[in-house]
Amino acid sequence: MLDKIDQSALSDQSVKGWAVQTGLKTLKVCVFTAGVVTEITADVARLGSDLPAMERALNSSKESFAKGDLKQGFRHLGNFLGLSGREVGRATVIVSVVKNVAAKFISVAEREPGLINGASRAGRIDYSKEFSRDIARNFKPGYRIFEGRTAKDIVLVQFHPDKVIGAGRSLKYWTSVDEANAFTSTDDIMHKLAILPEWGERGAVSVARIPKGTEVSYCVGIAQLKKSPLTSEVFRGGGKQYLFKDFDPSWIVERRTLN
Amino acid sequence: MDDNLQGFIELTDKAISVAKNKLKQLTETNSNRGLIEMAELTVKNLTAMRDNAANGKLPRPSNGASLGLSYHIGDWCNDELYELALDLDEYYQTKM
Numbered sequence: 190m191l192d193k194i195d196q197s198a199l200s201d202q203s204v205k206g207w208a209v210q211t212g213l214k215t216l217k218v219c220v221f222t223a224g225v226v227t228e229i230t231a232d233v234a235r236l237g238s239d240l241p242a243m244e245r246a247l248n249s250s251k252e253s254f255a256k257g258d259l260k261q262g263f264r265h266l267g268n269f270l271g272l273s274g275r276e277v278g279r280a281t282v283i284v285s286v287v288k289n290v291a292a293k294f295i296s297v298a299e300r301e302p303g304l305i306n307g308a309s310r311a312g313r314i315d316y317s318k319e320f321s322r323d324i325a326r327n328f329k330p331g332y333r334i335f336e337g338r339t340a341k342d343i344v345l346v347q348f349h350p351d352k353v354i355g356a357g358r359s360l361k362y363w364t365s366v367d368e369a370n371a372f373t374s375t376d377d378i379m380h381k382l383a384i385l386p387e388w389g390e391r392g393a394v395s396v397a398r399i400p401k402g403t404e405v406s407y408c409v410g411i412a413q414l415k416k417s418p419l420t421s422e423v424f425r426g427g428g429k430q431y432l433f434k435d436f437d438p439s440w441i442v443e444r445r446t447l448n
Numbered sequence: 449m450d451d452n453l454q455g456f457i458e459l460t461d462k463a464i465s466v467a468k469n470k471l472k473q474l475t476e477t478n479s480n481r482g483l484i485e486m487a488e489l490t491v492k493n494l495t496a497m498r499d500n501a502a503n504g505k506l507p508r509p510s511n512g513a514s515l516g517l518s519y520h521i522g523d524w525c526n527d528e529l530y531e532l533a534l535d536l537d538e539y540y541q542t543k544m
Binding site for chain 2: 316318319322323325326327329330350352353356357358359361362383384385387388389413414415416417418419421423424
């Protein structure tokens, strides 16, 4: 279960102070490596509380990434986070999930756009690769692409395999609450969102809330018809679907398994 | 067998080969079980699709229908295999 990060609670104190106050002994950071999540556990007692020192470590990290030395870059990031985490060889985006040190990291990274190699927006999983081609293949004509700040909170629902994010499932495709509430059965979900059963059960559902004013990039439209290449069964689509260019796991507010 | 179908099968063979290599790599590096399961499922589904195509049992394309390969493979990987899944969906939608 992912917890939302209350960054405002961090504004006037160090990450370490916040973590200690919260009563946490360990924090978790997820490193996304070419779409695969590596989870690193950090001991709160080892966290740094000196922000200037942390920023120096970030700058060193930035220089290493700029030189293409990812290994060294992550070593510096490890220093920044006070992590004893294992070495990560290849990465595109670092994000944080769970109650984490990276809330502070995000605030620094946002002042340093492009800090991390390949990161479009700190804290988010990048799905921008082949975004246009994905739209062309999986949306009916008439879709709309939105890029900008949300005018109000957006609440989304995703039916997904009961797997870990980045290890068997993604946060790319979502549907609206209205659409989700109109589904009458699992079969209805599969048909309207054109999800083929041979790719596994949708054993869980997640709800995400994107706060008003958040900068987002997504495509919204109607799910394209799909035909199973194994059974020839037709999944008519027609349901409303969103495809995100990037997505922040901290937007997820609820996750349940389905019976 | 017509040229378009032959091209589709050749592209599928390439995707199967890449998926098998990916599965091998994931298994050898003791990767997350969820990833290994998805790689296994991908090899299985692509192989079954290839057999159907070779036996003339692939569903006829209509109304822009997709085979759902990019949707489902893109849910767990973001590399060459995902690009091949997009290529296959595109090929099916535009050339067959």
